[in-house]
Amino acid sequence: MALVDGVPQCYVDNDWICTRYWTDYRPELVDASVEHLWITVISVLAGLVVAVPLALVARRNAAVESVVVGATTIIYTIPSLALFSLLLPFTGLSPTTVIIGLALYSLTILVRNVLAGLQGVPEEIREAARGVGYSDTRMLLKVELPLAVPVIVAGLRVATVSTVALATVGSIVSYGGLGNLLLLAVGNQFKAQIFAASVLCVALAGILDLGLLLVQRLVTPWTRHAR
Amino acid sequence: MALVDGVPQCYVDNDWICTRYWTDYRPELVDASVEHLWITVISVLAGLVVAVPLALVARRNAAVESVVVGATTIIYTIPSLALFSLLLPFTGLSPTTVIIGLALYSLTILVRNVLAGLQGVPEEIREAARGVGYSDTRMLLKVELPLAVPVIVAGLRVATVSTVALATVGSIVSYGGLGNLLLLAVGNQFKAQIFAASVLCVALAGILDLGLLLVQRLVTPWTRHAR
Amino acid sequence: SDLEDDASDPASSGAAGDKGTVVVGGQDFTESQILAAIYQSLLEDAGYQVQTKLVTTRDVYLPELSKGNVDIVPDYLAGLTDFLNTQKNGPDAEAVSSNDPAATLAALEPLAEEQGISILPPSDATDQNAFFVSQDFAEQNDLSTLSDLAALGEPVKLGAPPDCEGRSDCEGGLTKVYGLDISEIVPLDFASAQVKDAVKNGEVQLGETGTTDGTLEDLGLVLLEDDKGIQPAQNLTPAVNSDFLADNPDLEDTFNKLSEALTTDDLAAMNVQVDLERKKPADVAAQFLEDKGIL
Amino acid sequence: MSAEVMIRLSGVGKTYDDGTVAVHELDLEVQRGELVCLVGPSGCGKSTTLKMINRLIEPTTGTIEIDGQDVTRQDPVQLRRGIGYVIQQVGLFPHQKIIANVMTVPLLYGESRTTARARARELLELVGLDPATYADRYPSQLSGGQQQRVGVARALAAKPPVLLMDEPFGAVDPLVRLRLQDEFLRLQRELGVTVVFVTHDIDEAVRLGDRVAVFATGGRLAQYDTPARLLGRPADDFVAEFVGSTSGLRRLDVTPLDPAHLEPLDGVRTGDIGAAIDVDSTLGHAMAVLLRDDAGMVGVRDGAQFVGVLTPNGIHRALRAALAEMTEASA
Amino acid sequence: MSAEVMIRLSGVGKTYDDGTVAVHELDLEVQRGELVCLVGPSGCGKSTTLKMINRLIEPTTGTIEIDGQDVTRQDPVQLRRGIGYVIQQVGLFPHQKIIANVMTVPLLYGESRTTARARARELLELVGLDPATYADRYPSQLSGGQQQRVGVARALAAKPPVLLMDEPFGAVDPLVRLRLQDEFLRLQRELGVTVVFVTHDIDEAVRLGDRVAVFATGGRLAQYDTPARLLGRPADDFVAEFVGSTSGLRRLDVTPLDPAHLEPLDGVRTGDIGAAIDVDSTLGHAMAVLLRDDAGMVGVRDGAQFVGVLTPNGIHRALRAALAEMTEASA
C-alpha cells in the first residue's frame, strides 16, 4: 500500500476509533454539533408551540380530534425526503426547510401526548378549579398543563430524541448538522468520521433527554413527596 | 416527445393522479400494502411486548430508569440505515431485520408512555388496592395498566403511525412494503406511483390509528361517563 | 395473482420449480429492476423458482451474494471492481478500474474470487456516470463536451452525492483531467429529481446522472460528452455466487447469450419504457427477450 | 321583600342520562345574608343541587336566579367568581403548596401576591393550621381533615357574596369542628355572606342554619324551615325520623336559659349549690354541669350576683316551654 | 391471656422525612374479636397508625404484632389479604363498575365469580345500595356517601379476621349511619372480627367501641379505655374536653333504665301518664318521650304491666348513678 508519509496510522487503517481524527476535525465536529443542536431545539420548540393549541382545539370535540390527529398522522407518514422536496420550492436550501420539516414531524408525538396528559387530570380537581371560578384558560395554564407535565415531557423527550435522529436527514438540503458529516463519511467509508458523528448524535440526544428529565423534576416538585 | 401509441395519457403527462395506474398496478399495490401492514403490526406488538417489562423494571428506581430510557434513546438516534446494516449480518435479507429494527425504534416511545401512564395512577387508588391485599403483579394488571391505558394507547398510536412511516425504510433490505414502490417511484419520478403509495401509507396509518382509538374507547368505558 | 392477461407470465412455463430456488439480487433503480426481471425470466424458463430482492445499495447485497443468500446479481463492471477494491484495500486505495473493460475485468476477477463470487463475461452494454447541464446553459455557451465546459473557465457548482469528492470518475477526474474549477459540491443524490431541479433552476450548474437516463430531454437537460474518458467501464455483467455457479454450470450459457444480445441502446430504450411509458419491468423484460429471440 | 331574595330555585330538576332523578321539581329561596343548610340522606341530591347553583351541573328543568339574574344567562366563569365553593371531594391542587392553594382565589380576583399571601396565612390560622408548619407542604403531606380545612380556607379567601359548601367539616373532629363552626358563623355574619351549606349532620345544620332544608331520597324537598320549627314540628314522619328521636335533646344546645324556669334562691345555702353557671349559658351546658357534681341543682349567676338555681325539673320545664313556643310560632 | 391479644403495638412511632412526628411511642393492644375505636383531633396520627398496622406505612420505631407475629417479618401482600381496609379517601377503582369493585376482594381469595358476585350483591344490600340500581354504575356516577358505602362493602367482602376502617361512615347521614352501624356491629359479633375503627365522631366511638383510644395531637395516646370509663373518668383535661362538655348527655344513649330510679305508681292516675315506654329502653329514649308530651312523667312498662313512672328527676338520678358506677369501676 503506497501511502503518503506522515498520514496517521488510524487513517491508513481506516479504524473506527481514531483520536487523531477528533483533534484534526475538531472545528468541523463542533460546528456540526452546534448546528445539530440548534436545529433540533428550535424544531421541537416550534413543534410544541403548534402542538399545544392544536391539542386544545382537538379536545373540544371528537370530530375535531380525529381531524387534527389524522392530519398529524398524515404528516408523519410523509417520508422526510418527500417532505423536504415539498418544502424546497418555498424555502429553498435553508435551515427553515429542515426546521419546518422536523417541527411537523414532532407534532404527531406532541399533540397526542398533550392530549393524553390533559385527559389524565382528575375530574374532582378540574371541578374544584371550575368551582372557584377559573376560566378555561386559567384552568389550562394553572391546573391542567402543570398536572399534564409528566406526560407532556415524556412526549417532548421522545420528540427531541427523534428529532436529533431525524435532523441528520437535513443533509439532503445540506443543513443536517452531524448528518452532513455522517453522509459524507458513509459515502467514502471514512469510519472514524462515521463513528465520531454517530457518537456525538447519541451524546446530543442523551444530553437533551437528561436535560428534559431534570426540567421535569424541577417543575413537578410535588411528585417527589410520597403520600 | 416520441412516445409509443397506446400509452395512457396520464402516464405520458406523469400526472399525480392516474386512475389507470391503480388498475394496472393493483396486484403490486395490494401485495405491498399487505406486507406493510403485517410488518408494522408485528413490529409494534413486538415493541410493546418488550416495552412493558422494560418500563416495569425502569420504575423500580431512578438509576435503572435512566439506563433504560437512555438505552432506548441511543437506539432511536441510530439512523435506520446504520441500524439495519448492524442487524444484516445476523438476520440477512429477511423481514426479521426490518421487524427487529422497527420494534427497537418503537421502544423509545412505548417505554416512556408506559412509564408516564403508570405514574399517572392516583396514589389513593394504588393505596386502596395495596390495602385490600393486591400483590404488585395483580395491582399492575388490574389497576395500574387499565388506568394507564389512555396514555399507553396514545403511545401505541404514535408508535404505530411512526412505524408505518419508518417501515418504508425496510426497502433497503427489500422488505419495505409500500416503501419499495415509493423508493422506485421516487427514483424514476413515477408520480402516480409516488402518490398511490403515499396515499396508501397514509390510509394505512389512518386506519390503524383509528382502530387503536376504537380499541381504547372499548377498553376504557368508564371514561365516557362524566361525573 | 393471475389477473394479468399478459402472455409473459413466466411462472406458467412448464418446467418451473424443479431445479430449486434462486435469489436474484440487485438495486432498486429502474435499470437494475429491468435486468433483475430479465434474469428472473431466464431462470424461470430454465426451471428455477425465483425470488427477487431489490435493495438500496451494494453494501447490502454483496455480503449476501458472497454468503450465498443471494445467488445472482446484475452488476456493473467498474462499480463492482471499485467496491471490492476499496473494501479490501481501504477507501484511499488506488483505483484499479479504468475505461478499458478487459483490464477492469482482469482486475475484478481475483477480487471477486476471494469473496466467493464468479464474474460471467460482461456485455458491451454500459451504463456510465455522466454529467449534465441545462439545455439553456448549453446553448448559451455552446457546450457539448466536458472540455467545452472547462474551457469556459468559470467556477461551477456540482450537484452529486457526497462521495463524489476526490473520485477520479467524479470531482477528482473533473478537476484533474478536465481542469474544471468546482467551487462546491452540493450533496444531491445521483440522477435524483432534486439534482435535476437544482440544475434546471440554476442552484448548481452541473449534475450527475447515468448515460442510460431516458428522462433528460423532457426536462430540458443535456448530457455533456466525457470526451477525455474519465468514466470507467461500467459494462453490465452477471455476478454469481461461486458455489451456486458450480452447482448449476449450465447457467453460464444462458447468461452469455443475454450478455451478447444486450446493448446500451437496449438499456436506454427499456429505461424509457419503464420511466416514461410506465410499463412494468417484467413486461419490458419479457418483450425484450422475445424481440431478441432469447426466449 | 323580593329584593331580599339572593338565590331562587324555581322548579329545578336534574335527571341524569341513565334516568336517575337526582333532584325533582325543587323550589327554594335563600335570603341575602342567610345561611341555609341542606340535609338529607346520602344520595338525595344535595351535591347536585349545589352544583346546579354554580352551573357545574346544568339543570334539566326549572330556573335558578342569583340576585335576580338567571344564572344560565351569565358567563359561568364570571358567575363562579362571585360564588365560593367547597367541593365534597376536597379537590386541592396536588401540584401547589398549601399556601398557593389558598392564594389561588385572591389572585384570581386580582389581589397582589403580598395581599393574597397575607390573607391565605390568616385563613390557614382561622382553620387551625399553623402557616409555619403547613404553608409549604403539598396536599399529599396533610391528613384527611387537614386537607379538608385547606379546602374551606381556599373558598373563604375570596370573601365571596355567595358561598356554597359541600360537607366542608365532614372529616374533622368535633372540637375542631365546633371551633370552625364558630369562626365560620362569626365571619359569615360579619361579611353578610349568603351561604348554602350541605351537611349530613343534623346537629351541625341546627347549630349553623338560619333555615334548614331537609331533602328526601329522590331529590324532593321534605321541609324547609327554621331549626326550631324543624325540631318542634317536623312536617312528616320522614323528617321526624331524620331529625332524630332525640330532637328534644338537640334543643338543649340551642335553647338559652330562661330565668323564668329558675327556682328562687330562698332557703338554699350556698354550700348546697354545687357549681354556678352564667345566666346566658345554654340548657345543654347547665345540664352538663348539673350532672357533673352531686348537688342536684346548679346556681345561676348574672355577673357576680346569683339569680336562682336550676334543677332537673327546671330544665325539663324550660325545654317544654321552648317546644311550645316553637309550635305556636309555626302554627 | 396473651394468646387473646390479636394486635399489639409496642413503642410504635412514625416520623416523616420533614421531621413531623405523626405517631409517638404508641403502645396499644387489641383483643381478638374486639372493636377498638381511635378518636382524636384532625391530624393526630389516626390514619398513620392504621396504615402502619397493614404496612402501608413503615413505622420508624417499635414493633407491631398481629396474632403474635411481627408484621415486618411477613410478606406484606399476604399480611394485607388477612386484613380488610377501608381507606379514608374511599379510593374506589374508577375503571370498574360498582359490583366489580366489591367482587375484587372475594376474587382475590380465589372465590368463584358466581360466589363473589352473590356476595357482592348481598353486601351492597347491606350498605343500603340496591344492586339493581347501582351494581352496573361506575364510581363517578355515585354520590359521595354512596361511594363511601361501596368502599365499606369492598372491605367486608373478604370476611377478614382483622378489619381496619378509616372514617368509614364519615360521609353518610345519621339515619343511614345508624343502620350501617347496627348492621356492622351484628356482622362483627357474628364473625368475631377484630376491628380498629378510626372516627372523629365521639358518639360513634362510644356506640361502637369495646374500647376507645383517644389520641392527642402529635400522635400521643391520651387514654385507652371502655366508653363508660372514658365518659365517666376522662384521664385529663384534653380527653374531657374532647369527649365533650355534654358527655353526661351522651350517656343517655348508652345507659339503660334502672327500675331503682323509677317512682312508684301509687297515687298516679293512668290519665296523668303521658306515654309509656318499655323497661329496657335507654334513658335517651325516655327523655325524648318525656319532652314530647306535657305530662312531666312517663310510664314504664315491663311487657303489659306498668312498673313505675319516670320523672326528670329520676332521669337525673339514673345518670348520676351511672356516672358514679363508672367512676368506681375505673378506680
Ligand SMILES: Nc1ncnc2c1ncn2[C@@H]1O[C@H](COP(=O)(O)OP(=O)(O)OP(=O)(O)O)[C@@H](O)[C@H]1O
Ligand atoms: N408525607 C407527610 N409528610 C409530613 N407530614 C405528614 C405526611 N403525611 C402526614 N403527615 C402529618 O402527619 C400527621 C398525622 O397524619 P394522619 O393522616 O395520621 O392524621 P389523622 O389523625 O388521620 O387526621 P384526620 O382525622 O384529619 O384524617 C398530620 O399532622 C399530617 O400533617
Ligand SMILES: Nc1ncnc2c1ncn2[C@@H]1O[C@H](COP(=O)(O)OP(=O)(O)OP(=O)(O)O)[C@@H](O)[C@H]1O
Ligand atoms: N353521573 C351520574 N349518573 C347517574 N346518576 C348519578 C350520577 N351522578 C350522581 N347520580 C345519582 O344522583 C343522586 C344524587 O347525587 P348527589 O351527589 O347529589 O347526592 P348527595 O345528596 O350529595 O349525597 P351524599 O350525601 O352521599 O354526597 C344519587 O343517587 C346518585 O347516585
Ligand SMILES: [Mg+2]
Ligand atoms: Mg354529596
Ligand SMILES: [Mg+2]
Ligand atoms: Mg386520617
